[in-house]
Amino acid sequence: MAHIHLGEGxxxxxxxxxxxxxxxxxIGAAVYRIRKEEIKSHHIALAGIGAAASFAIFQLNIPVWGGIHMNLTGLVGILAGPLLGTLIALVVNIFSAALGHGAVGLLGANTLVNASEAVVAYYVFRTLLRLDWDPxxxxxxxxxxxxxxxxxxMGVIIVVSGVNGSALPRGDLTIAVAGLVGLNLGVAVVEGILTGFVVQFLVSVRPDLLGLVDDNTQEGSTEVAV
Known part of the structure; x- marks a missing residue:
């Protein structure tokens, strides 16, 4: 959802x-962990679908205060996990930069921003489920x-980096960026609710995609059905 919409240089x-x-x-740490761990085939399929959906909605930009939009990274993290979610953030940003949506030089910064969304969403979701929260x-x-x-x-990266050619003192830049962050926090609530509806639907039709069904139980149910 957050993205640094600044040009090259x-x-x-x-x-x-x-x-x-x-x-x-x-990215290197995520690739290393993926190679060390066994990634299930349905997670890879989910990663592909998640990347496509995230990229598609990511291009719908609302021209308010530098641009705001949704990108479903929270949902991607919940479904695909933190490792694949990190790679999806990179892929989405690469394709977006190729279309002029974000500077190529900011790929590292934007990947950090969007990967953090997926990683935090995944671990918070799993923690809340262990605390017996409903999906x-x-x-x-x-x-x-x-x-x-x-x-x-995103706000921290902009303030720490500074903006070349900006006439704003660092204090005024911080205030301006804080307003942008606040706007994005409001959009985060809206996207969070939409994510909740999507996850609730998946729980009702395919809980296995969220890891809410034990594999042995699922296989047993399939054998009985056959």
């Missing part, structure tokens, strides 16, 4: 190097918190 070189390095490190409030709260984390991280 907006950030100083040191900031581009910093965020790109951190982004590459995050709807758990997914709504998880997605909202994940998207909020991404919005705050």
């Amino acid at each position: 907006t950030f100083p070189l040191w900031a581009l190097v910093l965020w790109t390095t951190l982004g590459v490190a995050l 709807f409030p758990a997914s709504t709260g998880a997605a909202t918190l994940g998207l909020s984390a991404g919005a705050v991280l």
Whole structure:
């Protein structure tokens, strides 16, 4: 949901190097973990569907205060998990930058922002389920918190980096960015509720996609049905 809509050359070189390095490190860690762990085939299918859906809705930009939109990263994290969710964030940002939606030089920064949304949403969702929350409030709260984390991280990255050519002092820039973050927090609530409805629907038709059905139980049920 959060995204740095700034052009090429907006950030100083040191900031581009910093965020790109951190982004590459995050992607490298995710790829390493994926290669070490067994990824189920249905998770890969979900990752493909999630990437396509996220990219599609990501292009619907509302031209308010630099641009706001939804991108379903909270839902992607809940369904695909934190590792595949991180890779999906990278893929979506690459395709978006290729279409002029976001600077190529900000791929590292934007991947950090969107990956944090997926990662936080996943872990909060799983934690709330362990606390016996129902899927709807758990997914709504998880997605909202994940998207909020991404919005705050976006603001921190902009303020820390500074903006080349901006006449605003750092204090005024912080105030302006805080307003943008606040707007994104409001959108996070809306997207969180939508995510809750989607997850609740999936729970009713395919709870196995969310890991809410034990594999042995599911196989046993299938054998009985046959």
